[in-house]
Amino acid sequence: MIDRVPPRTSSLPIKRPLPPYKKTKRHPSHKPTDLDKMNSSLLVLLCALIQFLGLDAVYVNIQRYRGYIQRTHNNLRALEGAADMKYMTTDYGLENLSQRWADRCVFEHQMRGYGENLAFISSTGPTPDPGYVIRESIRQWYNERPLYRFGTGSCGAACHYTQMIWARTSRVGCAMSYCAALSDGRGRVYRNAQYFVCFYSPQGNFIGQTPYTPGPACSRCPMGNTCTREGLCFGPDVMGRRRRRSVAATYKSTMTKSEAW
Template identity: 25%
Template structure:
């Protein structure tokens, strides 16, 4: 649940227009950003994938509407901190990529897009201890990164909430 709050906080910042690009300019506010709900089934699948200690991002075995982020964290970078701290730091690392790459989809940008994809409504993350470090896996449903589709609709927060949602400023929340 704390992983959800961590990602949720950044989605809120994006919806409010408080996220800076590489040039210091702010990204547009989001009119249709959905508030995430934590999903224990997604978490279970994320833990199972993390336990394989593989950074393969193959969607094999996943429902077609689920996408994932994977990151290996070296043991030396996490000694003395909790796994939750590790997840928080990864979220920050993934999100910082937006300051570097906001022009086109490229290496590493898919992790940001997954976290920022407006219509994603559920999240589940898992962490496993592996040789030399930890694997952190987060599953998103419905997954984003759809070619020729906007990450989110620019506009005032909640001004274009999807049907079946209502505004809990600055995000759209499911009923």
């Protein structure tokens, strides 16, 4: 039986953005548009209404960022020099699970068979655009890269990073909620938090295992897989569930916190 690595990331708030890891410069950016700014203004009004009505959580529609989330994960995975790194796709089933978890407004892990990266931004000032929350969360997860020691058999203080680049993980689904009050499960509450949740499958971060096999790109792909232009393994096992769901659109921004499992 394989033991899972317990969450070991710091619970200290990140007071200012971390410097970007040099290799991320080539990744596509998603600059705010006029529509982003308008949506951000609407979100501010919505947050005020939520507080007035006393609601706990409201759905934040981030479907337009699906491509960015998937593309950024794959670009980062392609940088690792792995022989068996799988291409990652969006899974709507994982999105649904992530949304249900974010809707609870509790900053803790479910630990039920999926990889999990969690983050939130809380503020008494203007509510950040959801795109900013997504970009900052992913960037800070990946910025744990220098903390990882390959071959130790543990993700240590870099569990967000290792889950993102775990070779056998091939599907991701993310969601966001606006939480008027986000609990950390240990008695602390963060006000006006935008809670970002990503679930991964198959899960990673197993004790005694390394995230991937070093070597030439695609040289150790599973049988029947092809090699993408990014140098990632692509096969039938990679495709996630793509069934769409309908959700009432509406959700919760600068203290940042993250957890990985």
